[in-house]
Amino acid sequence: MTTTNLDPSSIPLPTRRRPRFGETGLRLLAGATALLLVAIMALLVYETVRQARPSIQEFGLGFITSDQWNAVTDQFGAFNFIIGTLLTSVVALVIAVPMAIAIGLFLSELAPRVLRTPVGVMVELLAAIPSVVLGLWGILVMGPFLAAHVEPWLSDHLGFIPLFSGYPSSQGVLPACVVLSIMVVPIVASISRELFLSVPSDLKQGAMALGATRWEMVRSVMLPYVSGGLVASTMLGFGRAVGEAIAVTQVIGGANAISRSLFPPGDTMASRIAAQYAGTPTALSRSSLAYLAVLLLIISLITNIAAQLISGRLQRRLGGAA
Numbered sequence: 001m002t003t004t005n006l007d008p009s010s011i012p013l014p015t016r017r018r019p020r021f022g023e024t025g026l027r028l029l030a031g032a033t034a035l036l037l038v039a040i041m042a043l044l045v046y047e048t049v050r051q052a053r054p055s056i057q058e059f060g061l062g063f064i065t066s067d068q069w070n071a072v073t074d075q076f077g078a079f080n081f082i083i084g085t086l087l088t089s090v091v092a093l094v095i096a097v098p099m100a101i102a103i104g105l106f107l108s109e110l111a112p113r114v115l116r117t118p119v120g121v122m123v124e125l126l127a128a129i130p131s132v133v134l135g136l137w138g139i140l141v142m143g144p145f146l147a148a149h150v151e152p153w154l155s156d157h158l159g160f161i162p163l164f165s166g167y168p169s170s171q172g173v174l175p176a177c178v179v180l181s182i183m184v185v186p187i188v189a190s191i192s193r194e195l196f197l198s199v200p201s202d203l204k205q206g207a208m209a210l211g212a213t214r215w216e217m218v219r220s221v222m223l224p225y226v227s228g229g230l231v232a233s234t235m236l237g238f239g240r241a242v243g244e245a246i247a248v249t250q251v252i253g254g255a256n257a258i259s260r261s262l263f264p265p266g267d268t269m270a271s272r273i274a275a276q277y278a279g280t281p282t283a284l285s286r287s288s289l290a291y292l293a294v295l296l297l298i299i300s301l302i303t304n305i306a307a308q309l310i311s312g313r314l315q316r317r318l319g320g321a322a
Helices: 021-059 079-110 113-126 131-158 173-197 201-209 214-225 227-243 246-252 269-279 283-321
Strands: none
Touching: 021 283, 079 113, 079 173, 079 214, 079 227, 079 246, 079 269, 079 283, 113 173, 131 173, 131 246, 173 227, 173 246, 201 214, 214 227, 227 283, 246 269, 269 283
């Protein structure tokens, strides 16, 4: 048995890694882009709060609970607009989310292959329609149709419910809800389809092999698996509905009032800003519109945080059950 003595001086030293300029450049570019986005958001919030400061100092938190909006007396409040924003957004979600989830399920599981691509493209193209065009369609077609056919039927059959009582109107909260639901459907449907496609085929085939019907497989396997993502997509649709301005302005009527019914005109925060900011008669009214924008930012922030918390809790619960 022979042994070989190695001279330590003969072992090559590891060479220093040469800097890779492409990797360094990519890292710097990505970091700068992320910081730029943060800076833009910070500047947006700063400028909005700066514009709203006179109104904040004048009215304080009473601005949220006041229902006055009078540019002659410089008395402003956001209560009616907050209620209108939440009401139109929630009703739009009630209409849009079940339809969007059904569309996503149809495109991922039930539709023939020859229909999946055309229908999917049409759903995505619906999101590309400009909001002003959708609002114009609401004025010319949808509003009169609702006032002539849908609202009278709702009043006759469901008039005992305050939401569906009153006189039909071609401009009001209900047309705004329908327009918003049309704008929310493509977003939630596209995300839902991708979520359903992400469910592992082993889980679906295993449920079917155990004797489950397709509906039972969807209810007990697919929906729980993607529940967190569906909640996040719903919150994303809610944020889209809360921030929509132009289409809502064209169909909601612009009335500073709260009604128990969905038929009369109303208004939202985004619609009020879009309709009046360019022609504000006083500095305080312009600042009050900026105050509305601050409240919109707060609602969007709360919505995003709630979506993250709910989605994370559902995911942890499903992971623990697994």
